[in-house]
Amino acid sequence: MKKFLILVITIVAMISCSKDGSDNPSGLKIRLSNSSQYNxxxxxxxxxxxxxxxxNLNSGQKTEYKEFNKAYRYAFVKLxxxxxxxTIQPIDYVGETxxxxxxxxxxIDVNNTQDQYTNLNLTLIEE
Known part of the structure; x- marks a missing residue:
């Protein structure tokens, strides 16, 4: 009986310590929100x-989440x-984590300028 109990405890310990990535199943997910008046x-x-x-994303709407391997507080955006x-064109990510x-x-929001590269604003929201 004692050997059986040790065997059960060992099996339970091995299963609970597995490294299958289940410690953080959610990963890195990003969605978009259109806070402008434009589609x-x-x-x-x-x-x-x-x-x-x-x-495509209509005014006031949000997309579904998509999985990413790596991301920063800002990104390249073209729409x-x-x-x-x-376009939002980051120069680099030096110093960013x-x-x-x-x-x-x-x-994503739109300001009133007509310039291709300064018209969009990107804000990161942590859920």
Missing amino acids: FKDIVINTTTGDVNFG EIDGKTY TLKNGSYTYQ
């Missing part, structure tokens, strides 16, 4: 790991408004 078309985000297409392309696993929203 966005063909949205592409790049957090340094490649382009991720978010499709269209009324047939015109607008990567986001920790969790859920985040990149909130």
Whole structure:
């Protein structure tokens, strides 16, 4: 009986200590929020790991979350408004730290300038 109890305790300990990534199953998830009065078309985000297409996003709406391997508080953003392309182009990420696993929203807004590169504002919201 004593050997059986030791065997059961050992098996339970081994199962509970497995390193299958279940300690943080949520990973790094990002969604977009359109806080402007405009509808966005063909949205592409790049957090340094490649382009991720978010499709279209109407004014006041949010996308579903997408998984990312790595991201920062800001990112490359390209989208269209009324047939015109607008871009947020980060210069680099020197001095920035990567986001920790969790859920985040990149909130995108539009200011009143007509310049392709200064028209968009990106705000990180931690969920």
